[in-house]
Amino acid sequence: MIAGVKVAAVPWRTAARETFILSIAPLFRSPRYWIAATLLLLPALFGYERLLDSYFSLRLLPLAALILASALVAEDRERGTLVYLLTRPIDRRALLLGKYASYLVFMTAPALLAMTLGAPRSTAGVSAVLARLPRDFAVVTLALSSYGALFVLLGSLSKWPVIWGLLFLFIWEQIVLLPGVFPRLTIVAYVRQLLASNETASTTGSTGLCVSVLLAVSAAAFSAAAWVFSKREYASEPGPE
Amino acid sequence: MRPMVEFARASRFYGSLMALNDITTSLHPGVTGLLGPNGAGKTTFLRLASGQLAPSQGEVKVLGMPAWSNPRIYHRLGVCPDVDACWRGQSGLQFVSGLLRLSGFARDEANRKALRALESVDLLDVRNRPSATYSRGMRQRLKLAQAVAHDPDVLLLDEPLSGMDPVNRRRVIDLVRRLGREGKTIVVSSHVLPEIEAMTRKILLIHGGRLLAEGDVREIRALLDAHPHAVSLRSPDARGLARAIAVWPHVLSIAFGAEGRWLTVETARPEEFYGAAQALAERFNIEEIFAPDEDLASVFRYLVRK
Known part of the structure; x- marks a missing residue:
């Protein structure tokens, strides 16, 4: 190596934080973000219970996650701005972590807003909703985290992540309707069980299992996405020379 | 003296298409012009040198380290890409200082370096304007500013003069020459011989993915004339x-x-x-x-x- 001043990559924390900050302005200018946020906000008009139901029965929350998370890398790649990020002294995995964090923060915000706005229209009464809101919000965050990590992985692997994501949501996740062990192969089954456990007071064990599975899905999918992102070429087509 | 950029029998394929064929060359401080027509392999050459692409065969090193996907080289390497792209919703200053912070500089230092880089390409007066409202020539200079802002030892510039008006073309040529005199290793690609000649006499001639010649531009001048x-x-x-x-x-x-x-x-x-x-x-x-x-x-x- 030729002698010089700095040779180490920027620390992970700094790299992820600065990527997060750098992602904010483009995110707010992206139509994708506003479409995704609208999908999360609109059901607030129909009250708290129907909001949660529409998030998972109508797949509004996973759809919103798909729209934004699948484009975290793809949008920069299509726009041509990815080269600026990839030619910085940062680990690519830290870069993806910063982007994923921006997705998570800016998707949980409209979800929390929608849940708060939906509370006064609840059939159970405002005080009952306010009591369960923190737990429900944690479940929604877990769902956004799991679906988001999965769709970031699809975005890293494929040029058509939205198509693969729709197939996952509307074909694979339908096996939740089948009896036996099949529902355990879906994300939505664990989310629904966690949301229902409020009302049916399910055992701590099953809640713990659901949380563990969703956390494991998030961690595994994000780790795989980060690995793919760190190994893959993103300037693979011959350029205009 | 060890070369700053080194290609050792490097080739690059895109599927069955050979974009670069068995290139061996060493680049030292100073300005080197990468000259070739469209499709010659100039951008592929620069993408290999900037670690955006892995060589299919052979080896590409920058600062003595393998270039491909190696974050450690980017403290001392600046890249001005061929794409005309900036993020929406950011001013020129935010664009350059944001990338500097991503390179590990603290906020104040990043701002100071960004202002100096914007001044060097004559964008200081419009630093707070959204970069999306810049003309093509201004965006070209903004790309150049982000490439030079962290004071790198090696600069890879892909068609940096494209779309610029004559006055700013002159300004950028002067900047490249000055940085070359200061001891930076600069590779600048172009398909316009007089542009390259204005910056350097040292050239790499590339065509059909092959390195046709390297040396003094005057040696091929008579043929081209x-x-x-x-x-x-x-x-x-x-x-x-x-x-x-x-x-x-x-x-x-x-x-x-x-x-x-x-x-x-x-x-x-x-x-x-x-x-x-x-x-x-x-x-x-x-x-x-x-x-x-x-x-x-x-x-x-x-x-x-x-």
Whole structure:
């Protein structure tokens, strides 16, 4: 190596934080973000219970996650701005972590807003909703985290992540309707069980299992996405020379 | 002295297409021009050197380290890519300082370095304007600013003069020359020989993915001079500009292009032509000047035959 001043990559924390900050302005200018946020906000008009139901029965929350998370890398790649990020002294995995964090923060915000706005229209009464809101919000965050990590992985692997994501949501996740062990192969089954456990007071064990599975899905999918992102070429087509 | 950029029998395929074929070269401090027509392999060369692509065969090293996906090289490497892209919703200053912070600089230092880089490309006055409202030439200079802002030892510039007006073209040429004199290793690609000649005498000639020649530009100058050179200019007063140009002895023909704003001039002496055109830049408000690529491609076909 030729002698010089700095040779180490920027620390992970700094790299992820600065990527997060750098992602904010483009995110707010992206139509994708506003479409995704609208999908999360609109059901607030129909009250708290129907909001949660529409998030998972109508797949509004996973759809919103798909729209934004699948484009975290793809949008920069299509726009041509990815080269600026990839030619910085940062680990690519830290870069993806910063982007994923921006997705998570800016998707949980409209979800929390929608849940708060939906509370006064609840059939159970405002005080009952306010009591369960923190737990429900944690479940929604877990769902956004799991679906988001999965769709970031699809975005890293494929040029058509939205198509693969729709197939996952509307074909694979339908096996939740089948009896036996099949529902355990879906994300939505664990989310629904966690949301229902409020009302049916399910055992701590099953809640713990659901949380563990969703956390494991998030961690595994994000780790795989980060690995793919760190190994893959993103300037693979011959350029205009 | 160990080379700053090193290609050792490096090849690159895109599927079955060979974009770069068995390139071996070493680059040292100073400006090196990477000259070749469209599709020659210039961008692939720069993407390999900047670690965006892995070589299919051979080895590419920067600062003595493998270049491919190696974050450690980017403290000392600046890249001005060929794409015309910036993030929406950011000013020029936010764009450059944000990337500096991503390179590990603290906020104050990043701002200070960003301002200095923007000043070096004459964008200081418009630093707070959204970069999306910049003209193409201004965006080119903004890309250059982010490449030089962290004071790298190695600079890879892909067609940095493309789309610039003559005054800023001169400014960027002066900047590249100055950085080269200061000891930076700079590789600058172009398909316009006079652009390269204005910055350096050291060139790599690349065509069809192969390195045809490397050395002093004067050695191939005589061969290239035998061919007329086409130059396109855009001006709101294209007819007035044509009248002024027509009397120059080295102009062989003039043709009008789209919307009456474009002129394509054939000249026997491109170097003289570029110098003279610069003197007319303000009078006729010349907005853009470039050499159509086919021209150099024909010259290269001629060179390959020889």
